[in-house]
Amino acid sequence: MKRIRGIILLFLFIGLMINYADKSVSGYASIAIMKEFKLSAPQWGVVGSSFFWLFSLAAIVGGALSDKIGSKKMLTILLLAWTVLQLGAFAITGLTGLILYRILLGMFEGPSAPAMYSHVSKWFPKEQQGRALSILNIGAQIGAFLYAPIVVHLIHNFGWRFSFASFGVFSLLWVLFWIPFGKDKPVETKKPNLNISIQPKLKSSEIVKLVFSRNSIPSILALFACFWYVVWLLVWMPQYLVKVIHLSSQQMGYSVLSIGLCSMIISYAICTYSDILYKKSGDSRKSRVNLSIITMLSAGAMLTSILFIHSTVWVIVTIAFASGFVNVFLALGPQLLMSFSPERSGLMASLGTSFMNSAGIIGPIVTGYLIQSAGKGNVEMGHNYFIFSIIALLVVASILLLVFVHPDERVIKMAQENDQGINIV
Incomplete structure (x- = not known):
């Protein structure tokens, strides 16, 4: 079983790596694309935003469909679609086609992502899920950051369309290995810790109850706040490093690589510590929520410093540490949401990721207009306005988690109600 779990996790790791590479490759190509199509900052913001226009709706629908048809089939369909779209990059000739x-x-x-999170919940016991999800998160960070020097090299030597298409080839190779070797769920599954009855059909009233619970709303908002920063990293950071910090394209690529490595180490170490705390105490509030609050406030504090300290080295170090801290909740947040309703794990994960990714709809456009409003000679000020918004969101989200989220209280209540023979939805 342990060996099969490792194989499954490796597949999901590579899949999420490709996913985030697809998301971020346009950011590295932004200067070349904007130059070729003569795009303004707000127009590029629309391009960055367009990726997320149907993302959230698709995440919810796909998460529910994944629960129905199985995450293995769902992931196969998705990565085949990525292959076709990425290889189709050669057909893009203007702004409309790009959008x-x-x-x-x-x-x-x-x-x-919801399908992958649900897959992890099938294969790993609760006390190991934090580490498993943090490993997946490392895959995301490799895709988003560690490929940067290679992507920059491909763009410089072969053009941005070729760099897009290269990831389509990776997606196809993944599918060819996943079909024969991937497994949907263990042959023998252990009974859950709580005797929770599973309802075959989901009512709209159930969705409302799940989404608007005291635990869910702050958790979803915290995911939004964290991804608000990640969106800036994916869409605008490469330009920030080149135009504000004044790095060359090659220096930018290696700086992003360093940021990714540091971020991976930090987030994995903290998520591993979270699992150790949970294993010792069984306390989700202490091991998941409180730890996330500390890391989010730390990210906000470090980002505040780059508004006043303009050293190139310090800016890169700050972006790296803040990324690592923010990625802690991006790994633990979906796990928290799934724990609120284990029988609807796919739906809960998709609700979190879909609302989280709505930050991708708004953030790039807001950044583009802030940069334009600051004036051509003051791009730094436009970015600083957006960084301040990141700080504010992280602080507010941390306060909401501190005040409202107590996941263990719900678990105790569910256990008591089940002892009395009450079915929990």
């Missing part, structure tokens, strides 16, 4: 391509890619990437 259409990004919309479709976002639609087929939306359900992937």
